[in-house]
Structures are given as C-alpha cells and as structure tokens.
Amino acid sequence: xxxxxxxxxxxxxxxxxxxxxxxxxxxxxxxxxxxxxxxxxxxxxxxxxxxxxxxxxxxxxxxxxxxxxxxxxxxxxxxxxxxxxxxxxxxxxxxxxxxxxxxxxxxxxxxxxxxxxxxxxxxxxxxxxxxxxxxxxxxxxxxxxxxxxxxxxxxxxxxxxxxxxxxxxxxxxxxxxxxxxxxxxxxxxxxxxxxxxxxxxxxxxxxxxxxxxxxxxxxxxxxxxxxxxxxxxxxxxxxxxxxxxxxxxxxxxxxxxxxxxxxxxxxxxxxxxxxxxxxxxxxxxxxxxxxxxxxxxxxxxxxxxxxxxxxxxxxxxxxxxxxxxxxxxxxxxxxxxxxxxxxxxxxxxxxxxxxxxxxxxxxxxxxxxxxxxxxxxxxxxxxxxxxxxxxxxxxxxxxxxxxxxxxxxxxxxxxxxxxxxxxxxxxxxxxxxxxxxxxxxxxxxxxxxxxxxxxxxxxxxxxxxxxxxxxxxxxxxxxxxxxxxxxxxxxxxxxxxxxxxxxxxxxxxxx
Numbered sequence: 001x002x003x004x005x006x007x008x009x010x011x012x013x014x015x016x017x018x019x020x021x022x023x024x025x026x027x028x029x030x031x032x033x034x035x036x037x038x039x040x041x042x043x044x045x046x047x048x049x050x051x052x053x054x055x056x057x058x059x060x061x062x063x064x065x066x067x068x069x070x071x072x073x074x075x076x077x078x079x080x081x082x083x084x085x086x087x088x089x090x091x092x093x094x095x096x097x098x099x100x101x102x103x104x105x106x107x108x109x110x111x112x113x114x115x116x117x118x119x120x121x122x123x124x125x126x127x128x129x130x131x132x133x134x135x136x137x138x139x140x141x142x143x144x145x146x147x148x149x150x151x152x153x154x155x156x157x158x159x160x161x162x163x164x165x166x167x168x169x170x171x172x173x174x175x176x177x178x179x180x181x182x183x184x185x186x187x188x189x190x191x192x193x194x195x196x197x198x199x200x201x202x203x204x205x206x207x208x209x210x211x212x213x214x215x216x217x218x219x220x221x222x223x224x225x226x227x228x229x230x231x232x233x234x235x236x237x238x239x240x241x242x243x244x245x246x247x248x249x250x251x252x253x254x255x256x257x258x259x260x261x262x263x264x265x266x267x268x269x270x271x272x273x274x275x276x277x278x279x280x281x282x283x284x285x286x287x288x289x290x291x292x293x294x295x296x297x298x299x300x301x302x303x304x305x306x307x308x309x310x311x312x313x314x315x316x317x318x319x320x321x322x323x324x325x326x327x328x329x330x331x332x333x334x335x336x337x338x339x340x341x342x343x344x345x346x347x348x349x350x351x352x353x354x355x356x357x358x359x360x361x362x363x364x365x366x367x368x369x370x371x372x373x374x375x376x377x378x379x380x381x382x383x384x385x386x387x388x389x390x391x392x393x394x395x396x397x398x399x400x401x402x403x404x405x406x407x408x409x410x411x412x413x414x415x416x417x418x419x420x421x422x423x424x425x426x427x428x429x430x431x432x433x434x435x436x437x438x439x440x441x442x443x444x445x446x447x448x449x450x451x452x453x454x455x456x457x458x459x460x461x462x463x464x465x466x467x468x469x470x471x472x473x474x475x476x477x478x479x480x481x482x483x484x485x486x487x488x489x490x491x492x493x494x495x496x497x498x499x500x501x502x503x504x505x506x507x508x509x510x511x
Contacts, residue, residue, distance in 0.1 A: 046228045048116045054171035058103040065096045072157045080142040092133040099126040131179035135186040148198040155202030166213040177214045284308035320453040327460040338373040348385040360399045368407040373491045380461045387454040388481045392420040412487035419480040425473035
C-alpha cells in the first residue's frame with residue numbers, strides 16, 4: 001500500500017442474519033402483483049359492474065332513443081302521409097319505456113350479486129322487444145313514394161338506430177345482436193319478395209353493419225372488463241402496500257422505542273457497573289501484588305490474577321458497548337485537534353508490544369517521512385489503532401509478523417494499514433465480522449474470543465471523521481485493515497506570509 005491506495009470502498013455492510021421482513025405481507029403483495037400482470041379480463045366477477053354501467057347509460061341517455069324515434073316517425077309521416085308511422089312511434093316509445101322503467105327499478109332497489117344473471121336476461125328481453133319494434137318499422141311500405149326514396153329512408157333509419165343502440169348497450173352482452181336480428185330477418189324477407197336491387201343492397205349493408213358492430217361491441221366490452229379488472233387489482237395492491245407500510249411504520253416506532261430504552265438503560269447502568277468493577281480491579285491487583293503482605297496460599301494469588309483479568313475483560317466489554325451505544329445514538333462527539341498519525345501508531349505499537357513478544361510476533365513499522373498533521377480526535381483514532389493492532393496480535397500465530405504502515409492515499413488523504421499473516425477471514429464472512437457482535441468462524445474457534453464490537457466501533461469512528469474503513473483478507477494468507485482519513489482533514493504546511501513593508505516617500509522641504 002502506498003500513494004496508489006484506492007479511496008473507494010463499499011460501505012454498505014449487509015447483515016445476512018436479519019430476517020425481520022413481514023413474510024405474510026410480502027406473499028400477499030407478490031400474489032396481487034402476479035394477478036395484476038396476468039389478468040385476462042374474462043372473469044365473471046365484473047358482470048355486476050358492467051350491468052350497473054349499462055343501467056347508468058340507459059338512465060343518462062333516456063331521451064336519446066325517444067328523440068330518434070320521434071324524428072324517424074316524423075320523416076316517415078311526411079314521406080308517406082300515412083298515420084301508421086304515428087302508431088309505430090307510440091309503440092316504439094312504449095317499448096323503450098319498458099327498458100327505462102326496468103333500469104330505474106334496479107337503480108332504486110340496488111343490484112345484488114346473485115341477481116345479476118336474472119336482470120341480464122330481463123334487459124336482453126327488453127332489447128328483443130325493442131328490436132321487434134324496429135322490425136315492425138322495417139315492414140312498413142309506401143305505395144305513393146316514387147323510386148327508392150322510401151327504401152333509402154328505411155335503411156338509413158335502421159342503420160342510425162343500430163349505431164345508437166350499439167353505443168348505448170355496449171356493456172350488455174350480445175344486446176345489439178338480439179335487438180336487430182329480427183329487423184335484419186324482416187328486411188331480408190321484404191327484399192326477397194321485391195325484385196329491388198337498392199333495397200337488397202341496403203339490407204346487405206345493414207347486415208354487414210350488424211356483424212361489424214357486434215364484433216366491435218364485443219371487443220370493447222372485453223376491453224372494459226380488463227380495465228375494471230386492472231383497476232380493481234391495482235386497488236388491492238395499493239391496499240396491501242398501505243397495510244405493509246402501516247406495519248413497517250409500527251415496527252420502526254417500536255424499534256425506536258426499544259433503542260431509546262436501551263440507550264437509557266446503558267446510560268443509567270454505566271456508573272453502577274463501573275464503580276464495583278473498579279473496586280474489584282483495584283483490590284484484586286493489591287492482592288495479586290501482595291502489597292499488604294504475602295498470601296499464605298499460592299493458589300489464592302492465581303485466583304486474584306484470574307479475578308483481575310476477568311474484571312478487565314468485563315470492563316473493556318462494558319466500555320465497548322457504551323461506546324457503540326453512544327455512536328448509534330449520535331451522542332459520540334469528537335474532540336478534534338491537530339495530531340500526527342505516525343506518533344499515534346508508534347505509541348499504540350508500544351502498548352501491544354508486550355503481548356506481541358509473548359507470542360514471539362514481530363511488528364514492522366513503515367512510516368512515510370514528512371507526514372503533516374491531521375485534524376481529528378486523538379483519543380478516537382488511538383482507539384481505532386489499538387483495536388486493529390489488538391486483533392492482529394490476537395489472531396496472528398506464534399512467530400508471526402505484523403506490518404504497520406502510515407502513508408498517503410491517491411486522493412491526498414492519509415491512511416493507516418495494519419497487516420498480519422494470520423489465518424485470515426473467508427470472503428463471505430467479512431460482512432459478518434463488520435456487523436455488531438458478529439464473529440467469524442476463526443474467531444469463534446479461537447481461545448481469545450472477543451465481543452465482536454471492535455471493528456464496528458472502528459467503522460463508526462472513521463465514519464464520524466468522514467473517512468473509510470477497508471478490510472481485506474484471504475484465507476490462510478492474512479488480513480489487512482486500512483483506516484483512511486480524507487484529504488480535507490490533512491493540515492498542509494503553508495508558507496508564512498511575508499509582511500510587505502511600504503516605505504513612505506520623503507517630503508521635500510522648500511525654504
């Protein structure tokens with residue numbers, strides 16, 4: 001590692017042991033999404049909605065058909081001077097009134113799901129009655145009308161009525177076909193009895209229009225059902241997402257309350273835990289050093305050493321938990337000043353040197369010269385270096401080697417690298433050891449098990465300094481821990497600003 005050290009690293013640490021997603025909500029949302037993506041629009045569930053739309057269309061356009069019948073009857077009366085068109089108009093209006101009265105009845109009473117099929121048959125019957133009315137119109141003839149004027153009038157009227165009925169009865173299945181099939185049959189019979197090409201051609205046009213409009217209304221009805229299905233399933237999906245969001249908010253609120261309770265508990269217990277521990281450590285040290293006199297039994301001296309060692313371990317554990325708790329609660333304040341990373345590393349190496357010699361571990365120091373000060377919290381960075389060095393000494397085997405480097409990064413920052421030739425960490429376990437209380441398989445098998453809080457505290461302290469922490473490891477080759485401080489924390493030496501002296505011009509005196 002040197003000036004070419006990369007300052008980019010992935011800081012998104014994933015705890016793979018977490019599984020607190022709500023599985024039931026996830027399954028419901030996934031199932032709803034699949035229904036939304038595979039909706040065919042052919043389900044009979046929406047028949048009630050389609051029938052209600054048909055009823056609303058009848059009520060909203062209740063005057064359209066009467067106006068059309070009045071116009072057609074008026075034109076027929078003017079062309080033929082035959083009052084039969086008045087009678088037909090009254091008949092057609094009466095038949096249309098039946099459909100409107102049925103629609104008003106259903107609209108006022110309400111449409112139950114089990115009544116949909118029955119009312120569909122009633123409205124289809126009403127459409128057939130209306131079609132018989134148009135068939136009666138198709139039977140009319142005008143002997144006094146010359147040429148094909150009257151036949152053109154009849155064909156045009158039936159064609160217009162067919163289009164208007166198709167638009168109005170779009171939501172009722174096969175309504176257009178049932179309404180005008182009798183009319184087309186009557187027109188074919190009339191055209192067959194008369195050798196009139198114009199009438200036969202008009203009948204063929206109306207037949208083709210009936211087939212085309214039936215096909216179009218069928219496609220439009222399927223499209224409408226698909227739209228209703230999609231909208232309904234979107235509403236279901238939104239409802240499921242709202243439920244999931246509500247549950248997530250509730251879970252977050254409970255987690256925040258639990259975290260606050262934990263912080264309060266740790267804050268209140270810190271004094272109560274540390275005070276008796278300090279007494280235990282103090283008295284056990286006095287007894288083990290035999291300050292007040294020798295112990296008669298050498299076994300007691302070993303016990304006092306065990307008590308002192310266990311007390312120190314417990315005190316370190318409490319301090320690490322409190323430090324991590326303060327960091328997570330955002331109450332870990334930095335006391336920043338100008339410090340030298342090289343001096344901190346030298347002091348920390350001296351602190352762990354005794355433990356390293358006990359395992360015959362050599363510590364090599366490679367510090368770049370002329371490193372300027374950095375603006376940081378000395379106590380926090382000292383804790384970072386001590387944690388990393390302690391881990392290196394703990395997991396390095398007998399007669400191993402540790403290398404401590406301090407140098408420049410490629411981005412102008414400074415880094416501390418601590419590398420050992422210990423057993424290393426499997427690549428898939430690196431996110432675990434970087435999580436709170438996480439320990440890899442090597443650490444679990446080790447005789448010197450720790451708390452699993454050292455590396456998370458290192459990460460958090462460097463994050464408070466806007467820095468980065470990189471952990472590189474290879475199984476059976478060793479581990480390298482790199483702490484990086486950004487360039488904006490490096491205090492570069494500036495040349496002193498020279499004072500510019502201004503010499504005042506001499507005043508000339510005039511005698």
